[in-house]
Amino acid sequence: MxxxxxxxxxxxxxxxxxxxxxxxxxxxxxxxxxxxxxxPLADGGEGTLEALGHDVPDSCWRSADVSGPDGRPVQAAWLLLPDGTAVVEMARAAGLPLLDRPDPLGATTRGLGELLAAVVADPGVHRVLLTLGGSATTDGGTGALSALGARFLDADGAELPPGGGALARLDRVDLTALTPPPAGGVQCLVDVTAPLLGPLGAAGQFGPQKGAAPDQVAALDTALARLADRLGGDREAPGAGAAGGTAYGFAACWGAEFVSGAQAVAAAAxxxxxxxxxxxxxxxxxxxxxxxxxxxxxxxxxxxxxxxxxxxxxxxxxxxxxxxxxxxxxxxxxxxxxxxxxxxxxxxxxxxxxxxxxxxxxxxxxxx
Incomplete structure (x- = not known):
């Protein structure tokens, strides 16, 4: 049997x-x-790469040297499946365990963007599965998008420093130099239904898990609302608040879709x-x-x-x-x-x- x-x-x-x-x-x-x-299976968070690397014959491991959530260098692995799908695990570049101590206002997704830049430059990549579990950040994905060419500017035209806290000074967004997504598109693997804003959103629900005090949660929620005012997009979409709003940022700027992590991994496996x-x-x-x-x-x-x-x-x-x-x-x-x-x-x-x-x-x- x-x-x-x-x-x-x-x-x-x-x-x-x-x-x-x-x-x-x-x-x-x-x-x-x-x-x-x-x-072996996964829900689209940490452990997804190992599961799919085991399950999918002829998948190829790749890696890139990127910035961690506090700016220190880390080596982040990703997986290329035989059909041209790149599986990228956010936690490898911007995960909470990469910090010596939580930094809810300053932690950045920049390393994720550096990793994605390497991924989309690979000629074998047709689409991206982006897993969003275990992040250290609440910057709406702006650090990653900056590494891909977007510019987030204050009223004086200066680029904002890293971290979600800096978004309180956001005045305008310039996407003219943003690297385009791969031809096959991007899917964000999520296992939460949180919207971007509010008590059940990126900062309200998950900020405390990343070390945010109540006043920092409120500040981050206000900052993300400012980002949403500038970017547009659907701030109420279930899953938009995943990974500190990274799902929202990539949906608004890269046209990413939100899909069930468990279902996507099961299908790929x-x-x-x-x-x-x-x-x-x-x-x-x-x-x-x-x-x-x-x-x-x-x-x-x-x-x-x-x-x-x-x-x-x-x-x-x-x-x-x-x-x-x-x-x-x-x-x-x-x-x-x-x-x-x-x-x-x-x-x-x-x-x-x-x-x-x-x-x-x-x-x-x-x-x-």
């Missing part, structure tokens, strides 16, 4: 590829004659093709709960598998569902239950994922 192992990452403990291999090892130990296909003819698909994540079924990796996979009649087993660090709740999955296994404690499961997740894979394979043998 054919089994597809397609988990998300177990955030903070194990990446999706390592998780998939652990579950597959446990299954193969019990049923060595089965065809086990590992297909060939999940539907992998499910064809499968007897079971095993997925997983750190915590499986009601939110898991609402647009995340596991929820998207459950929907796809349901359309093809393939049963789904979920392996999660913790399974948190209301007692008696009906789940659209064949089986749900908790690593915490297998290990006997949260600490035990988190201390060696690969071991317990292997145990879970073995358990599922034994159960399958009983039902066959």
């Amino acid at each position: 054919r089994v597809v192992v397609a988990p998300d990452s177990f955030k903070g403990t194990l990446g999706a590829a390592a998780a998939a291999e652990a579950v597959a090892a446990g299954w193969r130990a019990e049923r060595p004659d089965d065809e086990v296909l590992t297909l 060939g999940l539907d093709e992998a499910l064809a003819g499968a007897a079971l698909v095993v997925t997983g994540e750190g915590q499986f709960d009601a939110q898991s079924l609402r647009g995340k990796v596991v929820g998207d996979l459950v929907d796809r598998a349901g359309r093809t009649g393939v049963p789904v087993a979920v392996v999660a660090g913790r399974v948190s569902v209301e007692e008696g709740a009906a789940l659209p999955v064949h089986r749900a296994l908790s690593l915490t239950d297998l290990a006997g404690s949260v600490d035990g499961a988190m201390g060696d997740p690969a071991r317990w994922l292997t145990v879970a894979g073995s358990r599922l394979a034994r159960e399958q043998s009983v039902t066959v």
Whole structure:
């Protein structure tokens, strides 16, 4: 029989590829004659490159030296898929872990623009998938757009310094020298529905996660409103507030579309093709709960598998569902239950994922 192992990452403990291999090892130990296909997935945030690099044969890793969110140099990798799609992970150039300490007003997306400049200059690139999770910035993408040739000017005609805080002095925008997007367009992979502005927007909802105090949140929201007044575009679009408004900036200036990260990664990885003819698909994540079924990796996979009649087993660090709740999955296994404690499961997740894979394979043998 054919089994597809397609988990998300177990955030903070194990990446999706390592998780998939652990579950597959446990299954193969019990049923060595089965065809086990590992297909790690992601939601369009951190970990997307590793997942697609594993899943897509003949994909090519590339890299560029760029500025980090505080201006220090970093080397940022990107991935070129065989169909000419470049996958660019914003966190590689402007992620929060690249800062020694948060800088909500000054952190810049400039390195993302430098990375994109290198990407679109590659003759093999036809379109860009831009993943937006894990950013350190709230500058509306202006740093990146500046690196691509846009100019954000104050009343005296001087270019603004980096960071979202400087947008309070924005007077006009000059896009005449902006590098054009690739011919196949740009898709921003988002897993949030936040608008650009307001309490649920880029600064209001996510600014505190990037170190912004309440007065800084208010200042950044006002600054982003000033940017929206100058650029136009749809500030209310669901997802416009992703990555500190970077999604909005690229939609307004580069015509980028917003797409579900989980759906885009699944499509690029060939999940539907992998499910064809499968007897079971095993997925997983750190915590499986009601939110898991609402647009995340596991929820998207459950929907796809349901359309093809393939049963789904979920392996999660913790399974948190209301007692008696009906789940659209064949089986749900908790690593915490297998290990006997949260600490035990988190201390060696690969071991317990292997145990879970073995358990599922034994159960399958009983039902066959």
